[in-house]
Amino acid sequence: MKYLVIDIGNTLCKIAIFSGEELIFFTTFDTLSLDKIKSITEKYKKIDSAIISSTSTQCDSLKSDLEALGIDFVEVFSYKTPVPIKNLYSTPLTLGLDRIASAVAASEQFPKKDIIIFDLGTAMTIDYVTKDGEFIGGNISPGISMRFKALNHYTERLPLIDNDDFKLLFSKYLENIDDNIKSNFATSTLQAIFNGVIEGILGEIESYIEKNREKIIFFTGGDALYFEKLIKIPIFVDWQATIKGLRVILERLSLERLC
Numbered sequence: 001m002k003y004l005v006i007d008i009g010n011t012l013c014k015i016a017i018f019s020g021e022e023l024i025f026f027t028t029f030d031t032l033s034l035d036k037i038k039s040i041t042e043k044y045k046k047i048d049s050a051i052i053s054s055t056s057t058q059c060d061s062l063k064s065d066l067e068a069l070g071i072d073f074v075e076v077f078s079y080k081t082p083v084p085i086k087n088l089y090s091t092p093l094t095l096g097l098d099r100i101a102s103a104v105a106a107s108e109q110f111p112k113k114d115i116i117i118f119d120l121g122t123a124m125t126i127d128y129v130t131k132d133g134e135f136i137g138g139n140i141s142p143g144i145s146m147r148f149k150a151l152n153h154y155t156e157r158l159p160l161i162d163n164d165d166f167k168l169l170f171s172k173y174l175e176n177i178d179d180n181i182k183s184n185f186a187t188s189t190l191q192a193i194f195n196g197v198i199e200g201i202l203g204e205i206e207s208y209i210e211k212n213r214e215k216i217i218f219f220t221g222g223d224a225l226y227f228e229k230l231i232k233i234p235i236f237v238d239w240q241a242t243i244k245g246l247r248v249i250l251e252r253l254s255l256e257r258l259c
Contacts, residue, residue: 001048001254004041004071005246006062008032008054009098010122011222016243017044026240034065041069051250053077053097053242075253077101083249084108085133096125098242099138103129105238105245106218116212118205119241120221122146126208128215141204144223147197161193169194170226177230202230209233 007014013032017025017040025044029036041047050071052059059076066074075081079092085107089095099119106115107129117127120143127138142150152160161169169191186192205227209217219228220241228237238244 001251002044002046003247003250003254004047004050004066005243005250006032006037006050006052006054007098007101007243007246008052010055014243015040016240016247017041017047018247021247023240023244026243032062034062037066038069041071047071049073049075049250049254051075051077051246051253053101053246055097073254073257075250077246077249081249082253084252085129085135087135089135089137099125099127100135101243101245101249102220102241103127103135103245104248105220105241106216107133108245108248109236109238110216110218114212114215115218116208116215117218117220117241118208118224118227120144120201120219120223120227124201124204124221126204128212141201143221144197144201144226147200148193151193151197158193159190161190165190166194170198173198174229198226198230202227205231 001020003018005016005018012028012030014026014028015037016023025040027040050066052062052074063074063076077097079095083100083104085104087100102117102119106117112131114131115129117129119125122143122145124141124143125138128136130136148161151158172191173195186195217233217235219235219237220239222239224237224239228235
């Protein structure tokens with residue numbers, strides 16, 4: 001069976017097509033349109049099922065559009081959607097859908113294991129899934145870009161670090177990583193902002209790891225690749241965990257529907 005996964009996040013829209021468990025297509029857009037979806041789905045044979053996860057309210061119209069394209073079953077992912085782990089969050093309506101989807105993916109990849117999931121995106125979330133498949137909950141902290149923007153917005157003179165700045169500053173940070181004095185203390189304002197944000201997030205991550213050494217450490221999200229290089233203990237990294245978790249949820253719903 002072929003599955004279409006659409007994940008509309010705070011920054012990007014991700015579209016993936018799976019053939020069973022195999023990811024056969026993946027792309028991202030700044031904005032989503034039906035024409036973009038149609039051009040993608042036309043390249044593949046019939047899509048059997050689709051799932052939509054969104055931080056916005058455009059899901060109902062998108063569901064109708066997908067059904068009009070001939071997709072038999074379209075699930076709009078919500079807190080009411082059945083998932084293969086037990087959600088113990090006390091306010092499920094306010095739980096980010098990406099968090100529960102990533103938890104499903106991590107639990108699928110590491111069954112019967114306690115897992116700490118770091119999702120490093122616009123915000124950084126740190127969640128705990130038990131070996132019994134229970135989503136306990138977690139914490140939320142500002143991500144890299146959010147911290148850069150906050151320093152720029154709430155001060156008169158601190159500049160905003162853009163993507164080009166980031167690459168150069170990260171490269172310099174890595175060059176000095178083995179020299180604690182150089183890596184921790186910058187000699188320019190841009191590097192000072194960069195180091196302060198990276199060191200702050202890294203300190204948070206290391207604190208959680210220290211308290212959970214016996215658990216699987218699982219990284220996902222767009223910024224995971226940066227911190228993967230900075231963590232000195234074995235960790236598991238899968239930056240596509242959210243879409244993979246959505247596929248697992250959709251596959252189970254589709255099979256139940258056929259029974």
